[in-house]
Amino acid sequence: MSPKQAPPDAFGRTAREYELGRPGWPEELLDLVVGDLGLGPDAAVLDLGAGTGKLTRALVPRFTRVVAVEPDDAMRAVLEEVVPGAESLAGHGASIPLGDDEVDAVFSGEAFHWFAGKESVAEIERVLRQRGALVILWNIPVEYPNMGDEAEAAIEEAFARGGEPGLGKVLSGDWRRPVEEGPFEPLREAEVDRWLVSSREEWIANMLSVSSVAIQPEEDRAAFAERLRELIPPQEIRRRFRTVAHWTRRV
Numbered sequence: 001m002s003p004k005q006a007p008p009d010a011f012g013r014t015a016r017e018y019e020l021g022r023p024g025w026p027e028e029l030l031d032l033v034v035g036d037l038g039l040g041p042d043a044a045v046l047d048l049g050a051g052t053g054k055l056t057r058a059l060v061p062r063f064t065r066v067v068a069v070e071p072d073d074a075m076r077a078v079l080e081e082v083v084p085g086a087e088s089l090a091g092h093g094a095s096i097p098l099g100d101d102e103v104d105a106v107f108s109g110e111a112f113h114w115f116a117g118k119e120s121v122a123e124i125e126r127v128l129r130q131r132g133a134l135v136i137l138w139n140i141p142v143e144y145p146n147m148g149d150e151a152e153a154a155i156e157e158a159f160a161r162g163g164e165p166g167l168g169k170v171l172s173g174d175w176r177r178p179v180e181e182g183p184f185e186p187l188r189e190a191e192v193d194r195w196l197v198s199s200r201e202e203w204i205a206n207m208l209s210v211s212s213v214a215i216q217p218e219e220d221r222a223a224f225a226e227r228l229r230e231l232i233p234p235q236e237i238r239r240r241f242r243t244v245a246h247w248t249r250r251v
Contacts, residue, residue, distance in 0.1 A: 010215035011051065012074035014208045019052040019078050021198070021205030023139050025109060026243055029192045030058055033245050036188070037133045039063070043104040046127065048093060049111025053079035053086065055137065059107060060085040067103065069096060093120030098127045105133040112136045113166055116175035121182040128250050134184060135247045138170050142193070143240035151231040155207065158224045162212030176246075184248040191244040203237045204228050 011018055039045070043063045047056045050068035052075050059066045060083060068083065070076040071092040080088045091097040093115030106124050124134060146152060159165060169175065179187065198206070204225050207213060213221055 010211060011209065012072035013218070014205075014214045014221070015052060015072070015074040015078045017205040018075065018209040019054075019082065021202050021207070021209050022051075022054055022110070023196050023241060024054050025058050025137060025139075026192045026194060027058070029137075029190060029243055029245050030062075032190055033135055033247050034062060037105065037135075037247060037249070039105055039133065044102065045105045045107060046096070046098065046103045047086070048096065048106050048108045048124070049115065050079055050086075050088075051075050051109075051111065053083035055107060055109035056086045057083045065103075067098065069098075093117075094123060096123045096127050100126055101129045102127050103132065104129055105135060107135045107137070109137040110139060113169040113175045116178050118178050118181070121178045125183055125250060130250070132250045133247060134179065134250070135245065136175075136179075137246075138244045140167070140170065140242045140244060141239055142242045145237065145239075147228075147232055151228060154224065154227050154231065158207075158216070158220075159210070159212040161220070162210075162215045165210050165212045179248065183251045185251060187246045187248050189244065189246050191242055193240060193242050195238055195240050198237045198239065200229075200232055200234045200237065203239075 041062065041064060044065035045059055045063050047059060047066065047068045050056050050070045053068060056066060056068045056079060066086045068079055068086045068088050069091040070079060071090065076088055076090065089097045106128060176187065207228065208221055208225060213224060
């Protein structure tokens, strides 16, 4: 029997925690990708599955037009508050609310694994202009401190209740297949390793924003957060992330 999987549509329950706890994107990696693709400031780009705009806010200073498409109303409300310079639209990978050949690039940060499939790739192809680009980004945690046996047990138990989080879908690489089978050039790849420092509350917010926990009832999430506060004193928490960018062009 396959393990229970956390669903992709629960993040709105923890939209504020997602905004507080999730890391942003390194400027040097975005500069590399944008430069390699030759995307100029007059480009129109789409952030697909934009969440609270963690990637959107890095795109707005770079491009004349930035459209952010996000299916969850609560996530999109935070995006509209913190990134007013973007055009915010309701939609999802299989139904993008844009016309044919409307954007020069589609970006997706920490989201593509939830909607990767032939239907979404066909939609991305549809909205891209000739030789338009697809950029997929991941923040992958690779090193973090042990928070103590009791805290680690509480985290493991919370994740088990909600199902396997989305990171496994990222690491499996299964999301690549519909892109590789679609009308795109071979994926290119670059990565940056970096240490990020969070407060205890930011770290707890990140835990609450994981799909396995986000799906759970409010009272369970609140109890989990309080248990972590009991076990972990206020402190700075250092975690190492590997941020990976994959990009390609429409053939």
